[in-house]
């Protein structure tokens with residue numbers, strides 16, 4: 001094809017990587033932006049972009065005395081969360097996408113989206129964002145390049161991922177990278193005035209697992225547009241992990257130090273808006289225990305030479321749920337954002353240039369709500385969208401662990417699976433062994449939240465909290481988990497594997513109250529977990545695993561009634577028997593792809609419940 005008509009900035013000296021140059025030229029020719037800008041990740045670039053976004057009305061600068069170098073953003077009211085219905089895994093064969101994903105043939109999707117992309121950046125700038133998920137010092141750095149016509153995406157990516165000149169230089173001329181194409185899908189005709197949050201009603205979030213490409217169209221919102229996050233680190237990452245023998249998971253990573261100075265590392269997979277950020281930054285309420293943060297959303301786990309599983313956080317920032325975040329629930333998140341350099345999306349603005357959301361103490365007498373309207377405590381609707389977010393550098397977290405930048409990661413002692421369930425699931429149970437833990441993960445269930453478009457509060461299976469993020473057939477994903485239990489190259493030692501636990505902070509009493517106080521008090525559960533690793537904590541064996549006796553949990557100084565504690569820990573065979581048909585139905589969806597060991601686990605559970 002002939003060279004594109006002079007698009008300013010295409011003739012870059014920023015890189016001599018031939019594959020990158022030709023891909024950028026191809027996409028610029030297709031989308032016809034006015035200019036192409038190669039992002040360097042500098043402070044000057046951040047200032048330029050945020051000034052421009054303020055000018056355009058997308059951002060409002062917050063008052064320096066509250067939140068320095070920080071901004072308030074409001075999206076289009078239709079563009080507020082991940083769009084699972086519009087998310088596709090475009091593997092060559094439909095059967096490789098499996099029953100939990102939307103599928104379209106790659107050539108068909110590319111044809112459809114090529115027509116959408118044609119001219120879609122007219123009147124706009126195409127930004128080229130070289131990024132790296134995980135430390136640049138990794139043996140094999142995980143490069144990606146995102147092309148986008150959204151300056152908001154560039155600013156957010158600067159917080160969420162290592163990006164810019166340093167990454168481009170490290171890529172050299174030959175590095176492999178994941179091409180991640182993004183457009184908001186809102187071309188501007190000459191003379192046409194822009195809106196504050198341009199986007200399209202037509203949305204596609206497409207993944208091509210075989211060629212490891214991402215094409216996103218129509219949305220500017222978080223998980224739909226910051227393509228290093230869910231799209232690369234989870235959907236494409238899970239495919240890489242399957243092929244290369246590692247795990248890409250929707251997990252927080254924390255370091256826990258006991259009063260005796262013993263160090264443990266724990267990961268936790270809870271569905272979106274079910275407590276990962278809060279647990280990752282937890283402030284223990286029990287004396288002498290210390291938590292340090294390593295990651296709040298994504299963990300890449302590989303075997304080390306010692307046969308242990310090591311976790312790395314591929315991200316560089318926190319994209320946290322705002323409502324409910326406060327000095328009483330998550331003080332470390334509050335301290336992180338207080339340092340500024342953050343973007344706040346779909347929260348409320350105070351009259352003196354700070355942000356506010358539900359759960360942050362007493363509401364001020366007047367606010368501007370996430371839709372830009374006047375808001376008072378008498379208003380009918382909440383001031384902030386339930387999926388409103390703070391986007392803030394993880395390096396500002398006051399309890400960030402020093403191992404955060406270590407490309408080897410940290411050795412994992414325990415994995416927690418968790419969901420949001422009003423009943424049935426006890427506060428914590430320990431799996432009998434690895435395969436039983438995989439069964440707990442594979443049957444994890446949770447009430448839906450506002451993190452994805454759709455009805456909230458519906459119980460659904462969300463295996464390993466990865467339902468919307470597994471980039472291939474979920475049955476094969478379960479097999480991969482079972483195989484990981486055999487250790488590196490199948491020759492592992494079960495003792496070196498992390499132990500698996502299932503938690504539920506969200507069980508409710510008959511009156512609808514949460515039975516367990518949660519947040520910082522979850523340190524009591526973490527304490528029990530590591531005491532189980534040490535073999536010192538009491539548990540009773542139940543049909544669903546080992547559950548603490550009420551005495552085994554440290555409740556010193558905790559304000560909880562004995563009845564609530566017992567109810568939080570209860571395993572009611574009746575409730576569990578009622579759960580079995582839906583587990584059976586769930587497993588049947590995977591046909592012969594469901595590993596036999598998981599059917600065996602279900603049979604064993606049925607047998608234990610029958611005897612109970």
Ligand SMILES: Nc1nc2c(ncn2[C@@H]2O[C@H](COP(=O)(O)OP(=O)(O)OP(=O)(O)O)[C@@H](O)[C@H]2O)c(=O)[nH]1
Nearest residue numbers: 272273274275276277278321323324451505518519
């Ligand atoms: N009752 C109760 N609520 C909690 C607890 N931990 C978190 N929450 C609430 O759950 C919601 C989501 O918490 P987050 O920690 O942001 O969830 P997340 O898993 O990081 O969410 P994503 O960023 O969407 O993946 C917030 O409203 C919290 O206040 C807990 O221990 N108990």
Ligand SMILES: O=C([O-])CC(=O)C(=O)O
Nearest residue numbers: 082222223230272297451
């Ligand atoms: O992806 C997003 O938009 C936010 C997030 O972390 C999740 O939903 O799990």
Ligand SMILES: [Mn+2]
Nearest residue numbers: 250272273297
């Ligand atoms: Mn998440």
